[in-house]
Amino acid sequence: MTIAAEDLIHTAPTAARTDQMDGKMTTSTLEPIRDIERFASDAEEFLSTAVPSRWKEARGTLTSHEMDEVRRQWDFTLWEGGYSGLSIPTEYGGRGLGLAEEIVFHVLAGKAQAPDGLARVGKSLVTPMLIAVGTEQQRAQYIPSIMNGQEVWCQGFSEPQAGSDLANIQAKARRVDGGYLINGNKTWTSFAQHARRCFVLAQTQPDAGRYRNLSMFLVDMEQPGVSISDIRQISGAVHFAETRFENVFVPDSDRVGDDGDGWKVAMRVLGDERGGIETAARYVEIRSDVDALLDVLGDQPEYASRLRDLDIRTELVHWQLMKVADLESVGDDEALARAGAVLKLMWSELWQDVTRLGVGHAPVVQQKHWSYQYLESRAVTIYGGSSEIQRNILAERVLGLPK
Amino acid sequence: MTTVEQKKNPESRYAMTTLPNEYGSMGAEGIEDLVKRATSHAPIATYVEEPEPPISWAAIADAGWDLAGIVEDDTCASTRDLVAIAKAWGYGSIPQPLLPSLLAKRLSAAAREVDGPVTFALPLGDGALVPFGALDGIVVVSALGDIEGEVTEVPTGEVDGLDLVGRGVHTPVATTFTTEAAREVALVLAAEVLGGAERLLADSLTFVIEREQFGRPVGSFQAVKHNLATATVNVEAADTALIWGSQREDNAFRGALFAVDRCIDAAEIAVHVHGGLGFTWEVGLHFPLRKMLSVRRIIDRLERDHT
Numbered sequence: 155m156t157i158a159a160e161d162l163i164h165t166a167p168t169a170a171r172t173d174q175m176d177g178k179m180t181t182s183t184l185e186p187i188r189d190i191e192r193f194a195s196d197a198e199e200f201l202s203t204a205v206p207s208r209w210k211e212a213r214g215t216l217t218s219h220e221m222d223e224v225r226r227q228w229d230f231t232l233w234e235g236g237y238s239g240l241s242i243p244t245e246y247g248g249r250g251l252g253l254a255e256e257i258v259f260h261v262l263a264g265k266a267q268a269p270d271g272l273a274r275v276g277k278s279l280v281t282p283m284l285i286a287v288g289t290e291q292q293r294a295q296y297i298p299s300i301m302n303g304q305e306v307w308c309q310g311f312s313e314p315q316a317g318s319d320l321a322n323i324q325a326k327a328r329r330v331d332g333g334y335l336i337n338g339n340k341t342w343t344s345f346a347q348h349a350r351r352c353f354v355l356a357q358t359q360p361d362a363g364r365y366r367n368l369s370m371f372l373v374d375m376e377q378p379g380v381s382i383s384d385i386r387q388i389s390g391a392v393h394f395a396e397t398r399f400e401n402v403f404v405p406d407s408d409r410v411g412d413d414g415d416g417w418k419v420a421m422r423v424l425g426d427e428r429g430g431i432e433t434a435a436r437y438v439e440i441r442s443d444v445d446a447l448l449d450v451l452g453d454q455p456e457y458a459s460r461l462r463d464l465d466i467r468t469e470l471v472h473w474q475l476m477k478v479a480d481l482e483s484v485g486d487d488e489a490l491a492r493a494g495a496v497l498k499l500m501w502s503e504l505w506q507d508v509t510r511l512g513v514g515h516a517p518v519v520q521q522k523h524w525s526y527q528y529l530e531s532r533a534v535t536i537y538g539g540s541s542e543i544q545r546n547i548l549a550e551r552v553l554g555l556p557k
Numbered sequence: 558m559t560t561v562e563q564k565k566n567p568e569s570r571y572a573m574t575t576l577p578n579e580y581g582s583m584g585a586e587g588i589e590d591l592v593k594r595a596t597s598h599a600p601i602a603t604y605v606e607e608p609e610p611p612i613s614w615a616a617i618a619d620a621g622w623d624l625a626g627i628v629e630d631d632t633c634a635s636t637r638d639l640v641a642i643a644k645a646w647g648y649g650s651i652p653q654p655l656l657p658s659l660l661a662k663r664l665s666a667a668a669r670e671v672d673g674p675v676t677f678a679l680p681l682g683d684g685a686l687v688p689f690g691a692l693d694g695i696v697v698v699s700a701l702g703d704i705e706g707e708v709t710e711v712p713t714g715e716v717d718g719l720d721l722v723g724r725g726v727h728t729p730v731a732t733t734f735t736t737e738a739a740r741e742v743a744l745v746l747a748a749e750v751l752g753g754a755e756r757l758l759a760d761s762l763t764f765v766i767e768r769e770q771f772g773r774p775v776g777s778f779q780a781v782k783h784n785l786a787t788a789t790v791n792v793e794a795a796d797t798a799l800i801w802g803s804q805r806e807d808n809a810f811r812g813a814l815f816a817v818d819r820c821i822d823a824a825e826i827a828v829h830v831h832g833g834l835g836f837t838w839e840v841g842l843h844f845p846l847r848k849m850l851s852v853r854r855i856i857d858r859l860e861r862d863h864t
Contacts, residue, residue, distance in 0.1 A: 381857045466815050469808075470794055473801045477575040484576065499786075542779075548789055549782035553762055556777040 188228050193251070194258050200235050201266035210267045222272070222348065229271035229303025238273075238301050241431075242281055242511060246293060247301040253479040257434045261472070264438025272348050274547070276300035276307035278431045279423050280353055283370075286409045287419055292372065296351070310340040310354035310373065310397060311420065317342075318543050320355075321364050325399065327356040327371060333405040334358065336373065342537065346382050346395035349375050354399070355420050358413050368416030372408040373399070389529035424539060430475055430494075436501045439470045442469045443508050443527060450516050460511060467504045488492060495548045499541060502534040575800045581638025583644040584625055591620075592649035601650045601756070602841025605722055614674060617655050623674065626663030634663075635818035636741050636803040644796075646753020650722050650844050652687035654811040656749055664701040664738045667708050671696055673709060674862055679742075681859040686851070687711050697728075701742070702735025704754035720851035722844050736863045740809035743856045744802050747813035747820075750852050751795050753845030754820035756834045757827035758788055760842070765833055788826040795819040810860035817853045824849055 208216070209224050216224065232238040240255045242248025249255070281300055284293050299305040316322040325338025336356055345391050346352070351374060359368040373380075379402040384392045411419045451457040473499060482491040509531040512524035535541040549555045577585065595611040596604065601656055604611045617623060625633050625642065634642070643656055654674040661668035661675035668675040674695045678685035690711040700706030712802035734742065762785065765776030775781050795816035802812020824846040828835040835842055 462811070463815075466798065466808075466811055467794075469801060470797050470815075473575060474793065474797045477797055477800065480575045493793060496790045499790050500794065539642065542783070545783040545786035546779070548786040553782075553785060553789060554766075555762070555785065556766065556774050557780050 167557060185495050190254060190258060192253055194262065197237065197259050198266075199421075200237065201262055201268060204235055205266050205268045206345050209269050221269075225269045225272050226303060226306070226348070228269040232271065233302040238303070239277055239281065242277070242297075242301070243285070246281065246285060246297045248281075253430045255475070255483060256431050257472075257475055257479060260431070260434035260438055264435075264442065270304045270435065271303060272345060273300060273303050274435075275309050275345055275349075276305065276351075279309060280307050280372075283353070283410065283423050286422060289407070291402040291407060291493045292399070292410065295373065296355075302360065305350040306345055306348040308343050308345040308349035308350045308352045308375075308397070309423075310343060310399075313339060314341055318540055320420065321368075323355050323368055324356055324500070325354065325356040326360070327358045327369060327404065328356075329358070330403070333403055334369075334371065336371065336399045336402045339396065341383075341396045342385070342394050343397045344394045345382065346375075346397050347392070351375055352397065352408070353415050353423075354404075358416070362414060365417045366414050368420070369413050370410040370416045370419040371404045372410060373402060373404055377402060379403075388532065389526050391530065430478055430497070433471065433475050433497045433501055436505065436534075437468070437475065440468050440471065440501060440505050440508055443505070443512065445524075446520075447508065447512055447516065450520070454492045457511070457515065464504070464508050464511065467500070468508075471497075472506065473484050490522070492548075495544070495552045498539065499544050499548075502541065505534055506531045566581070568765070575797075577638045577641040579637055580632060580634050581641040581702070583837050584634065584638060585641040587620075588622070588642055588645040591616075591622075591647065592651065596649055600760075600841055601844050602839050605650055605652055605841065605844050610718075612649075612651050612653055614653060617653060618673070620657055623658040624662055626659045627669065628663065636744060636806075636809075637800065639663075639741065639745050640799050640803050642746035643745045644752040644755070647749035647845075648756045650753060650756065650848075652689075652722050652724055654692060654695060656700075656745055657688050660742055660745055661698045661701065664741070665698045665706050665708075668698045669708050674736070676711070677701060677732040677742075678730060679746075680862060681727075681854060682858045685728050686717055686720075686723075686725045686855065687714070687728050688716065688720075688723045688725045690728065691716055691724050698732060700733040702733075702738030704733065704735055715863045717851070720848045722848050723851065734859065734863070737806075739834035739859045739863045740802075740806055743810055743813040743859050744799055746852045746856060747795075747802075747816045748799050750817055750820050750845065750849045751792070751799060753848055754792050754795065754823045757824050757842055757845055758785070758792055761785060761788070761827045761830050764834075768832070775830070775832075784826050784830055788823040791823040791826075793820040795823075810856065810858070810863070813856050814860065817830055817849055817856060821846070821849050821853065 206224055206227070215219070229238070236249060237259060239246070239248030240251045240259055241251070241253060244250040277300060281297055284297060296305070296338070300307065311320060313324055315324055325336060325340065327334040327336045336354060338353070338356060351372060354371045354373045355368055356371060357367050359367045379400040381398045382395045384395050386392050448461060448465065451461060474493065478490065478493050478497065481493055509524065509528040512520070513528035516524050539547070550557060576582070591612065614834070626639055627833040646655055654676055657676040658674045661677055674689065674692065675698055676687055676689050676695055677698050678687045687697055690697065695711060696708040697711045698706050698708050712728050713728065714726040714728045717723065717727060762776070765781055765785065766774050768775050798812040798819070800807040824842070828842050828846065831840060831842060834840045
């Protein structure tokens with residue numbers, strides 16, 4: 155039996171939350187708690203009742219549409235419980251806490267088998283970008299509906315000819331009265347199928363030369379001229395899409411930063427993409443895969459040294475992240491830059507090693523899981539800055555080697 | 558009967574701290590400063606085999622560095638603090654028995670009675686290695702941890718040919734370690750070689766920026782950059798493994814061994830990117846690498862003896 159998607163959606167917000175649902179900027183009613191022990195026990199209690207049982211117990215029976223609805227609903231549940239935007243300042247509807255709490259919450263959520271929401275791009279990329287370089291109007295208009303999960307965002311950066319060479323963006327935004335018309339193709343766009351909005355990097359000054367010719371826009375996806383076609387991945391999943399923009403209008407008020415500052419804004423966003431919150435989510439998934447391998451292979455001596463290595467490396471992803479949070483809190487910028495720059499290399503290459511062991515050696519009854527994980531994991535050394543780009547950044551920006 | 562009361566690390570499930578206490582940060586800064594002033598970061602090979610090391614034992618003892626690990630009250634060094642101090646010391650590759658003395662005086666009452674340097678005998682699986690056992694006047698302690706021990710002269714033995722910074726001698730019998738002491742010794746040894754790995758990484762960066770081939774610095778070639786980026790990941794992972802091992806005592810040996818392995822990986826890259834100079838004796842990259850190889854074997858043995 156399948157469950158109608160609507161049944162899964164909880165639609166009645168508490169009174170205290172109605173203002174924020176309506177998009178009014180109000181200070182969060184929840185006080186920040188900097189006592190991490192208390193934060194953790196509160197979060198554990200919240201998760202023990204909030205995680206939907208049909209997700210925890212019967213995920214395998216849900217259709218992909220139903221799974222998406224559970225994930226969308228989960229964003230709302232998080233917000234209602236006060237666990238959305240933990241490190242976002244309270245004035246923007248977040249909790250005003252730090253990376254340490256984000257990490258703790260992700261780990262606890264993983265243990266509680268919570269779904270992952272659809273709001274990831276909005277929360278970890280768009281919101282910090284708007285807080286740093288957006289206008290007051292943009293913050294007021296967009297952040298509340300990101301925080302409560304109402305609006306999913308996707309990221310319109312990569313193009314067929316601009317992958318690792320992101321500065322080679324060909325999409326054009328032509329000036330018209332009151333704004334711009336965007337034309338171009340974006341690809342590998344995660345969450346595009348769910349997204350109400352997209353933040354798009356496009357050329358505004360074709361003659362201005364590399365790095366100075368781009369601008370960043372906040373684009374409404376529900377308008378004529380936007381078309382989305384799914385891209386199926388080697389795992390069989392459809393996590394991303396090709397997105398076309400044909401004469402799509404964006405008002406001036408939805409440009410982020412000055413005209414020509416798009417590259418600078420994008421670099422900021424990429425720093426967030428490769429940063430701590432993403433790693434925390436990855437740690438949880440890798441930990442769960444390694445535990446599964448320990449369960450099925452842990453008593454076989456021929457796997458002992460590989461499992462030991464994978465187990466340590468998994469814990470070190472968590473501790474590396476804690477180190478980053480601590481260095482950030484004491485303001486040791488030099489050590490922080492180096493510790494942060496290795497995060498993605500550490501977890502992405504680890505996860506591939508984990509799934510490779512799983513797909514080759516776990517019992518056949520688990521084949522579906524491991525073949526999926528293995529094939530999915532091939533993407534992680536490519537997206538969000540390939541391992542080669544990560545090593546270039548580390549060598550040039552952290553170690554100071556010549557270009 | 559000697560008792561050791563090590564400062565307990567936080568037991569909390571969530572409030573993991575990765576940073577040393579103030580004691581450890583100040584200690585590491587002090588050592589860093591001492592090493593820098595004494596060597597001006599001159600190439601390791603210019604001083605490591607000299608009969609007079611660039612820092613004298615008197616300079617170490619006068620500043621009380623050999624007593625820095627002694628447990629007196631709540632403000633004393635935690636294992637995490639010792640890891641920070643040992644890493645700073647390891648950067649210099651100074652042939653003085655600071656770390657063996659510091660550990661011996663922390664972990665043995667008999668050693669605390671001694672004014673000068675003290676060492677111990679580390680298990681090799683096949684006999685033992687006494688770091689700085691060749692030094693005049695150094696004594697060796699028979700037990701570390703909360704068990705009774707005594708100090709004696711170092712027995713004569715063959716000079717160790719692997720760890721040349723350590724100036725050790727081989728003896729038949731190892732010191733007796735409690736598990737707690739063995740864990741701490743393993744972490745400190747690993748932290749010392751991590752300092753060596755940091756040094757090799759820094760020296761490699763300097764080298765590839767200066768060295769030109771094909772009319773440009775070799776450090777501008779992507780293959781070389783990526784090697785050094787990988788070495789950096791190794792050094793970061795080693796550092797974090799020692800933090801983990803010092804905050805989760807059950808993982809001390811695993812963390813220390815993992816760290817030393819990553820240091821060896823980084824050192825191999827350092828030798829490689831130095832090209833033809835990397836395997837010359839006089840450039841001296843082998844001194845920290847030799848110590849890593851020596852320590853790898855010792856920690857492996859300590860783990861086997863204590864699990």
